[in-house]
Amino acid sequence: xxxILSLSFLGLFLGLLLGYAAKVFAVEADSVAVExxxxxxxxxCGQCGLAGCTAAAEALVRGEAPATVCxxxxxxxAQAIAAKLGIALxxxxxxxxxxxxxxxxxxICIGCGKCLKGCATDAIVGAAKQIHGVLDEACTGCGxxxxxxxxxxxxxxxxxxxxxDWNWAKPAFA
Amino acid sequence: MxxxxxxxxxxxxxxxxxxxxxxxxxxxxxxxxxxxxLCVPLLQHVGAPAKPVVAVGDKVLRGQxxxxxxxxxxxPVHAPTSGVVTAIGPVIAPHPxxxxxxxxxxxxxxxxxxxxxxxxxxxxxxxxxxxxRQIAAAGIVGLGGATFPSAPKAQLGRKHAVxxxxxxxxxxxxxxxxxxxxxxxxxxxxxxxxxxxxxxxxAASALVGxxxxxxxxxxxxxxxxxxxxxxxxxPVPARYPMGSDRQLVEVLTGKQVPAGARTATVxxxxxxxxxCAAIHRALRHGESLYRRIVTVNGxxxxxxxxxxxxxxxMVEDLLAFVGLKETPARLVMGGPMMGAALxxxxxxxxxxxxxxxxxxxxxxxxxxxxxxxxxGSCVSAxxxxxxxxxxxxxxxxxxxxGADAQKLDDCLACGCCAYVCPSHLPLVHAFYHAKGELWKxxxxxxxxxxxxxxxxxxxxxxxxxARERAEAAARRKAERAAQxxxxxxxxxx
Numbered sequence: 001x002x003x004i005l006s007l008s009f010l011g012l013f014l015g016l017l018l019g020y021a022a023k024v025f026a027v028e029a030d031s032v033a034v035e036x037x038x039x040x041x042x043x044x045c046g047q048c049g050l051a052g053c054t055a056a057a058e059a060l061v062r063g064e065a066p067a068t069v070c071x072x073x074x075x076x077x078a079q080a081i082a083a084k085l086g087i088a089l090x091x092x093x094x095x096x097x098x099x100x101x102x103x104x105x106x107x108i109c110i111g112c113g114k115c116l117k118g119c120a121t122d123a124i125v126g127a128a129k130q131i132h133g134v135l136d137e138a139c140t141g142c143g144x145x146x147x148x149x150x151x152x153x154x155x156x157x158x159x160x161x162x163x164x165d166w167n168w169a170k171p172a173f174a
Numbered sequence: 175m176x177x178x179x180x181x182x183x184x185x186x187x188x189x190x191x192x193x194x195x196x197x198x199x200x201x202x203x204x205x206x207x208x209x210x211x212l213c214v215p216l217l218q219h220v221g222a223p224a225k226p227v228v229a230v231g232d233k234v235l236r237g238q239x240x241x242x243x244x245x246x247x248x249x250p251v252h253a254p255t256s257g258v259v260t261a262i263g264p265v266i267a268p269h270p271x272x273x274x275x276x277x278x279x280x281x282x283x284x285x286x287x288x289x290x291x292x293x294x295x296x297x298x299x300x301x302x303x304x305x306x307r308q309i310a311a312a313g314i315v316g317l318g319g320a321t322f323p324s325a326p327k328a329q330l331g332r333k334h335a336v337x338x339x340x341x342x343x344x345x346x347x348x349x350x351x352x353x354x355x356x357x358x359x360x361x362x363x364x365x366x367x368x369x370x371x372x373x374x375x376x377a378a379s380a381l382v383g384x385x386x387x388x389x390x391x392x393x394x395x396x397x398x399x400x401x402x403x404x405x406x407x408x409p410v411p412a413r414y415p416m417g418s419d420r421q422l423v424e425v426l427t428g429k430q431v432p433a434g435a436r437t438a439t440v441x442x443x444x445x446x447x448x449x450c451a452a453i454h455r456a457l458r459h460g461e462s463l464y465r466r467i468v469t470v471n472g473x474x475x476x477x478x479x480x481x482x483x484x485x486x487x488m489v490e491d492l493l494a495f496v497g498l499k500e501t502p503a504r505l506v507m508g509g510p511m512m513g514a515a516l517x518x519x520x521x522x523x524x525x526x527x528x529x530x531x532x533x534x535x536x537x538x539x540x541x542x543x544x545x546x547x548x549x550g551s552c553v554s555a556x557x558x559x560x561x562x563x564x565x566x567x568x569x570x571x572x573x574x575x576g577a578d579a580q581k582l583d584d585c586l587a588c589g590c591c592a593y594v595c596p597s598h599l600p601l602v603h604a605f606y607h608a609k610g611e612l613w614k615x616x617x618x619x620x621x622x623x624x625x626x627x628x629x630x631x632x633x634x635x636x637x638x639x640a641r642e643r644a645e646a647a648a649r650r651k652a653e654r655a656a657q658x659x660x661x662x663x664x665x666x667x
Binding site for chain 1: 267269270271273274275542543544545546566569570572575597599600603604606607610611613614615617618619621622624625626628629630631632
């Protein structure tokens with residue numbers, strides 16, 4: 001009986017202590033990091049080599065990652081990050097092939113369904129033993145599915161150029 | 175329009191010393207014979223593309239619906255002649271990119287059989303909503319070049335209770351004279367179209383702005399509108415870009431349309447004279463918008479002039495009809511200031527195409543750009559009161575946000591700044607590029623938000639599935655335990 005009581009009391013006391021400590025010593029998330037994470041694609045694809053978008057945002061705030069950390073976001077995101085953090089931006093390291101999407105080579109696809117389960121945005125449709133397809137508008141081009149595919153049937157290709165997306169090249173000034 | 179402007183005339187814009195409109199404008203209208211094939215594009219307007227309602231192999235008649243409107247802002251397209259549908263799919267668009275868009279190709283049978291004509295009730299005795307519905311069904315869009323569908327525009331006018339219709343007969347682009355031709359040859363139709371549109375929108379009066387370099391059109395329109403007090407013909411100074419809706423509204427009414435807003439917010443609605451003529455033909459004669467007057471002009475053209483051509487005719491066929499003196503150095507759809515350079519002549523015309531220019535090498539000679547000397551000529555010329563030199567400096571540096579902050583969005587791309595620039599800087603080209611970059615970024619942002627939503631939905635789904643699995647497992651365990659307990663109890667008895 002004494003044992004039960006003392007253990008219960010100890011548990012209660014430690015629980016309260018922990019609850020109190022969590023309130024008092026709460027670590028506020030860095031507001032800049034939160035804002036940066038908002039700007040990121042948010043799919044936690046891991047192409048940057050860090051543990052997801054939030055981790056990348058924190059690394060950026062600590063100055064451990066360059067503004068070009070996110071390959072998925074491309075030049076536009078790099079520029080936005082550099083402007084936000086007030087840092088100089090060197091685009092040399094970042095080759096921007098423009099938006100990319102995954103495509104399934106239908107003649108190699110065996111319909112195993114591994115890519116389907118691994119896709120962060122549910123961009124791949126299909127069923128077991130059926131050829132899979134990719135929804136262009138939902139694919140972020142993170143390439144996560146390429147590693148999952150046992151037959152190497154998935155490749156990235158640039159988003160097909162459409163009339164409404166076409167733009168004039170920058171003109172040569174004097 | 176300030177007091178000083180009232181005395182001195184408008185201060186913005188440019189006045190090309192030779193507008194190249196004549197002699198083409200004075201040649202009587204010619205009717206083009208039906209060519210062997212026509213390509214009727216599905217997207218000839220602002221908004222969603224039309225959806226085909228015919229199939230390959232179908233026989234179609236003149237005026238028959240080929241594709242119906244999709245959504246509120248859209249317009250149907252109709253067959254310009256009789257024939258057989260041979261393809262529905264991509265053709266090269268009349269656009270500098272040379273990229274394809276979808277079109278319905280018709281092999282014409284040369285008989286030009288029309289749909290049986292139906293009895294048309296007097297549109298002025300119909301309810302405004304019914305008039306608007308008929309305008310929508312005829313596929314009428316703004317023929318001045320902006321190609322906004324006319325029916326939703328009329329509805330917008332009704333919603334904002336506009337008082338005045340501004341009818342745009344400015345046609346300020348050099349070389350072009352299709353609106354001039356419509357007003358000279360079909361003034362009665364234009365005036366009747368204005369009356370129908372006034373009925374549809376509920377506007378009490380209409381002001382027809384015509385540049386004073388078209389005296390014949392002004393005289394013809396005055397004669398046609400003589401018995402209608404609500405329609406006033408107002409000559410305006412010939413000054414490019416007078417045909418831009420904002421500029422014309424300001425000159426005629428003194429009201430300035432706020433940045434980013436439509437003209438309806440200041441109580442006026444702008445429609446082109448050719449659009450009014452098309453409305454007359456649709457509501458009085460049941461003729462859908464499947465042909466229009468196109469100016470074919472330029473130094474390489476043998477017999478320049480205005481041609482009534484089916485919509486969707488290949489530019490090549492149109493040029494063959496008027497004849498070429500030499501191989502054109504550049505083909506342009508629209509005017510020389512705001513038109514689109516064409517990749518080649520194997521592209522179809524569209525509803526918004528008021529002119530095809532085949533320009534000679536001498537006409538497109540372009541001096542090399544030299545550094546900006548900050549003379550400010552572009553600032554005086556800009557009809558929107560922008561600072562083109564400042565915007566261009568930012569675009570040059572790749573600072574698109576800076577360009578945006580300088581109100582790049584208000585730029586009409588009229589080309590006045592580039593026209594007057596003594597350094598021959600590619601100003602409009604730079605602005606087009608910057609607008610495209612900003613648009614691309616906005617699209618990328620939208621895409622990112624969409625995929626982020628998908629990723630969050632997936633995470634939530636995976637969590638829910640895990641929870642449900644755990645709950646199901648717990649339930650099964652409890653059931654098994656209860657079963658075992660019951661068995662144990664039964665065994666004990």
